[in-house]
Amino acid sequence: MKGATDQKLLQAKEEFVAQWGALGTQWGINRTMAQIHALLMTSPHPMCTDEVMESLAASRGNAHANLKELVNWGLVRMIVIKGDRRDFYEAEKDxxxxxxxxxxxxxxxxxxxxxxxxxxxxxxxxxxxxxxxxxxxxxxxxxxxxxxxxxxxxxxxxxxxxxxxxxxxxxxxx
Amino acid sequence: MKGATDQKLLQAKEEFVAQWGALGTQWGINRTMAQIHALLMTSPHPMCTDEVMESLAASRGNAHANLKELVNWGLVRMIVIKGDRRDFYEAEKDxxxxxxxxxxxxxxxxxxxxxxxxxxxxxxxxxxxxxxxxxxxxxxxxxxxxxxxxxxxxxxxxxxxxxxxxxxxxxxxx
DNA sequence: TCATGCTTTCATTATTTACCGAAAATTCGG
DNA sequence: CCGAATTTTCGGTAAATAATGAAAGCATGA
The missing domain is CATH 1.10.287 (Helix Hairpins)
Structure with missing residues (x-):
């Protein structure tokens, strides 16, 4: 029962990320940037670069550039976690x-x-x-x-x- | 005196068409389409395809496709002039x-x-x-x-x- | 101060989008 | 019908944009 729920949720999230990315191109926003935004908006915890890369099958450079841009816009915040050298990111959700x-x-x-x-x-x-x-x-x-x-x-x-x-x-x- | 006015007007129109085209790309509208729209909005008379082509140094195919698209949007109307086989176009100006x-x-x-x-x-x-x-x-x-x-x-x-x-x-x- | 883990940059490659120009289709007067 | 004047389509090409991946840069802790 629990597994089925997880499965459905995962599917819905994936759908959302993929479709939101496609939509982004209509908005003059590049696909990856929109996808990262969707990913972070629906993530229960801040994510690091590698997590984003893996989730979206994107290159490091691409993930990095678009995270930076999202931070620039103010749609995403950088989070520092004590004792962890990585940068984490979380989206504005309101x-x-x-x-x-x-x-x-x-x-x-x-x-x-x-x-x-x-x-x-x-x-x-x-x-x-x-x-x-x-x-x-x-x-x-x-x-x-x-x-x-x-x-x-x-x-x-x-x-x-x-x-x-x-x-x-x-x-x-x- | 009259020549100088014509000169200035022509320059301003050209500037408007060029810049409006550049702006179009920011709006997710292709350059030629935006340029044609600018051209027609500031033309005192309806224009035919060849006139548009010449004004913008665009190919026939390009001019044609974008005129069609503008008509589709409703930003431009097709005008028929009696005794002339060519299609003329005029822009909505309001x-x-x-x-x-x-x-x-x-x-x-x-x-x-x-x-x-x-x-x-x-x-x-x-x-x-x-x-x-x-x-x-x-x-x-x-x-x-x-x-x-x-x-x-x-x-x-x-x-x-x-x-x-x-x-x-x-x-x-x- | 070196080694390690992460970030940042950048030249190259891939993808997408717009554009050209010639050829085909259409329209219409004769 | 024919032929001239247009419109429309379309395969190929060029330009713009996005993405890759490897290399360089930076901090940190041992």
Whole structure:
């Protein structure tokens, strides 16, 4: 009975890790990074590099690079265990916190650069005359305003406490 | 004087197209597709395939495939001009409409599949006993709840009229 | 200060993705 | 039907990205 449970759990975990990795590629995150994140999110204990390598059949270099990146993002913490020279890693498990971290990163990669471009193009054409130039400038301005608005919304929402976000959401969904 | 304006406008457009293309890669959209979209968004008239090819120095196959994909997304419309056999294309220019289209597409590619995985993994482990199994199931459930919530929010917001969205936003930002 | 165990780096290789360009299919006027 | 003007498809190639594995770097305790 116990064995059957273990078996099912193991299977579900494996499925989760594999699928989450595949999903990562859709999100512009590399497969290994997403897999490691999934692995650590569902691990009851912090894992060391070799454990991660073995679980995912990944090379040392790959495991290392992606663990580092996850730590960089703040999705994973490094843990030191006294009397053990290895580095251990554990994932942030709170979904709201995970969300705010990912939102911040995506904003940095996707929204901020767009804003910079739009700003520049709007600025460079703001004094030009002629219908075409004015149409172009207006289009840039509209895009800029919208993206800037999205940027502010993103900041605002990610800095909310979970409870407040839920409260707000119920207003929107309700 | 007129020449200088034309020059500046042309430069700004070129910059916009090039940079928007580069940005596209960050968004998981291929460079050419993003460039064509930028080109059409800032074109005062519908363009035919050859015009697009020439503007971007892209091959026919590439231009064709990406125009098709943009039409698929709904970001670009095909235009028929009487007495001309060529297909012409023009972009959706309203920013709110563009946003809702992109949001829908990203939801389809990023949120829906995640939900499917989480659903499956939560379902498969809901009857298991043991602390580990329960912890795993809870983690899946929390993720599922959150992603499902995000999904609903996304639907709700993208189906809003622009005016209503702004009104809502002012509540959040204000 | 050497040996050991672990971390980090990096040149190479593999995989994935986008792109080209020519050939095939389609459309339409004559 | 034929032929010219397009659109569409597709096999091969190039570019970008990710992964490998071996070697170098660092700490630590004997």
């Amino acid at each position: 979904v709201w916190h995970i969300f705010t971290i990912i939102a911040r990163e995506r904003k940095r990669r996707e929204i901020d650069p767009a804003l910079a471009i739009l700003n520049k193009c709007a600025e460079e054409t703001k004094d030009l005359k002629g219908v075409e130039a004015i149409a172009f400038h207006n289009q840039m301005k509209q895009l800029e305003d919208f993206v800037s608005f999205a940027s502010k919304m993103s900041d605002r929402v990610s800095s909310m406490r979970h409870g407040f976000a839920i409260q707000l959401a119920s207003k929107i969904l309700g | 920013v709110w409409h563009i946003f809702t289209i992109i949001a829908r597409e990203r939801k389809r590619r990023e949120i829906d599949p995640a939900l499917a995985i989480l659903n499956k993994c939560a379902e498969e482990t809901k009857d298991l006993k043991g602390v580990e199994a329960i912890a795993f199931h809870n983690q899946m459930k929390q993720l599922e709840d959150f992603v499902s919530f995000a999904s609903k929010m996304s639907d709700r917001v993208s189906s809003m009229r622009h005016g209503f969205a702004i009104q809502l936003a002012s509540k959040i930002l204000g």
